[in-house]
Amino acid sequence: MTTINDHREPQTSITLNINEKWFGETKILAPIKLTLAKGSFNVITGPSGGGKTTLLRIIAGLEPAHIDGSNQYFQTGLKIGFAFQEPRLLPWRSLRDNLSLIGISPDQTAALLSEMGLTDAADLFPGQVSLGMARRASLARAYAIEPELLLLDEPLVSLDESTAQSLRDHLITFWQRQQPTVLMVTHNLREALQMADTIILLNGTPAAVETILHYKQLRELRSSAWINTELRKLESHL
Amino acid sequence: MTRQSPFALFILSTIAFSTLWATAAAIIADPLLFPTPVKVLFTLWHHLSKGELLYHLGITLLRVAAAFIISMAIGCAIGCAMGASSTTDRLLDPWLILLLNIPALVVMILCYIWIGMTEIAAITAVAINKIPNVAVVMREGTRTLERQLNEMASVFRLNHRQRLRHIILPQLTPYLAAASRSGIALIWKIVLVVELLGRSNGMGFQLHLFFQLFDIESLLAYTLAFVAVMQTIELGLLKPWESRINRWRST
Numbered sequence: 001m002t003t004i005n006d007h008r009e010p011q012t013s014i015t016l017n018i019n020e021k022w023f024g025e026t027k028i029l030a031p032i033k034l035t036l037a038k039g040s041f042n043v044i045t046g047p048s049g050g051g052k053t054t055l056l057r058i059i060a061g062l063e064p065a066h067i068d069g070s071n072q073y074f075q076t077g078l079k080i081g082f083a084f085q086e087p088r089l090l091p092w093r094s095l096r097d098n099l100s101l102i103g104i105s106p107d108q109t110a111a112l113l114s115e116m117g118l119t120d121a122a123d124l125f126p127g128q129v130s131l132g133m134a135r136r137a138s139l140a141r142a143y144a145i146e147p148e149l150l151l152l153d154e155p156l157v158s159l160d161e162s163t164a165q166s167l168r169d170h171l172i173t174f175w176q177r178q179q180p181t182v183l184m185v186t187h188n189l190r191e192a193l194q195m196a197d198t199i200i201l202l203n204g205t206p207a208a209v210e211t212i213l214h215y216k217q218l219r220e221l222r223s224s225a226w227i228n229t230e231l232r233k234l235e236s237h238l
Numbered sequence: 239m240t241r242q243s244p245f246a247l248f249i250l251s252t253i254a255f256s257t258l259w260a261t262a263a264a265i266i267a268d269p270l271l272f273p274t275p276v277k278v279l280f281t282l283w284h285h286l287s288k289g290e291l292l293y294h295l296g297i298t299l300l301r302v303a304a305a306f307i308i309s310m311a312i313g314c315a316i317g318c319a320m321g322a323s324s325t326t327d328r329l330l331d332p333w334l335i336l337l338l339n340i341p342a343l344v345v346m347i348l349c350y351i352w353i354g355m356t357e358i359a360a361i362t363a364v365a366i367n368k369i370p371n372v373a374v375v376m377r378e379g380t381r382t383l384e385r386q387l388n389e390m391a392s393v394f395r396l397n398h399r400q401r402l403r404h405i406i407l408p409q410l411t412p413y414l415a416a417a418s419r420s421g422i423a424l425i426w427k428i429v430l431v432v433e434l435l436g437r438s439n440g441m442g443f444q445l446h447l448f449f450q451l452f453d454i455e456s457l458l459a460y461t462l463a464f465v466a467v468m469q470t471i472e473l474g475l476l477k478p479w480e481s482r483i484n485r486w487r488s489t
Contacts, residue, residue: 062389082390088386101400125486
């Protein structure tokens with residue numbers, strides 16, 4: 001059964017309970033149960049093609065999953081913000097219009113654009129800006145609705161390191177301010193170690209949660225040395 | 239500079255065309271059969287000042303407009319429905335193929351016989367001819383709607399109106415434009431035949447009259463006027479509209 005915690009109780013965690021997922025004759029996901037501490041930053045990682053994106057899409061209600069004997073759509077009842085792998089901006093609207101489309105006021109739009117460094121490009125079309133800027137706009141759109149659950153599907157892939165790092169900093173700043181529960185998929189283990197409270201390893205065919213690792217270290221104190229050590233530990237799991 | 243060049247080219251091309259025409263008229267040397275451009279222009283002026291040219295031209299344009307609006311509205315509705323639902327597609331496809339293949343003339347004759355020699359029959363005949371074409375184009379457009387943007391709309395909980403206005407319509411406009419352009423081109427040709435066959439006014443009627451009177455000058459004069467009007471609609475309305483909606487593509 002798919003469940004989330006009852007909103008009437010004080011919420012300290014979000015539980016995601018998903019039965020299997022089949023694509024035709026192939027079982028992609030084994031039953032997965034995740035309990036995410038509310039406001040925590042969680043990263044899902046694992047081998048390519050392992051079902052991580054599928055899991056995210058199921059949670060967002062974009063794909064049905066096998067629940068109680070039939071295919072249904074997951075319903076969280078939470079406000080969800082989703083940053084897809086591709087920016088998925090409307091090519092025929094300016095960056096500004098892409099943001100205001102989801103229902104925020106012009107003031108909020110301007111503030112968000114300014115925060116993401118997109119004020120100068122605000123009236124350009126997505127086809128006229130770089131991938132980094134399009135990604136920034138796409139992330140801004142996900143932040144804009146002030147989500148309770150923020151889902152990110154490899155949002156920083158194929159960006160140069162300095163752009164990626166500045167977006168990571170933005171993400172952490174936003175997360176610390178708004179405190180959504182974050183679920184981010186990435187292949188970049190360093191990125192995961194830099195940002196996560198929890199790393200969830202999805203592995204196997206069909207994919208299942210293999211390990212869940214918790215990191216208590218404050219982000220400011222996560223030095224390269226610390227990351228390198230943890231990276232080795234992490235890689236031994238994979 | 240670049241603004242003048244296309245215009246200059248147009249003038250040049252018109253002069254070249256007129257020269258060719260005048261030369262051919264001189265060679266053929268049969269003013270009744272092949273009048274000179276000057277004679278045709280005089281005839282055009284004559285008809286214009288009598289007022290009848292504008293009257294018939296106006297009537298024809300009204301019929302074109304009516305048939306265009308009806309066929310676009312119905313054609314879009316059918317085409318989008320077929321593109322969105324494979325059941326609807328399978329149900330209506332045989333009808334579509336039938337209508338696409340029936341000769342325009344047959345539709346006209348049947349409409350006049352079954353409905354009567356009326357205006358309604360005329361417009362219906364034209365619309366029936368155009369609707370399947372519009373439907374096919376819009377079906378294609380609806381089929382190719384991007385799933386990715388649709389998913390984005392789902393996740394961000396956009397309502398139906400927002401989806402229609404921001405996601406669906408912008409993707410359908412190139413298809414609408416294509417359907418409109420080919421629509422106008424097809425419709426006015428069919429309107430002329432419908433008028434020739436069963437109306438007592440309009441360009442088609444006049445052209446038939448001139449044919450019977452062997453008045454080639456008036457025939458060419460009317461043709462010139464009509465082509466000029468259609469070109470103005472194309473350049474003054476359709477083209478600017480199309481380039482405005484496609485602004486974002488040139489990036």
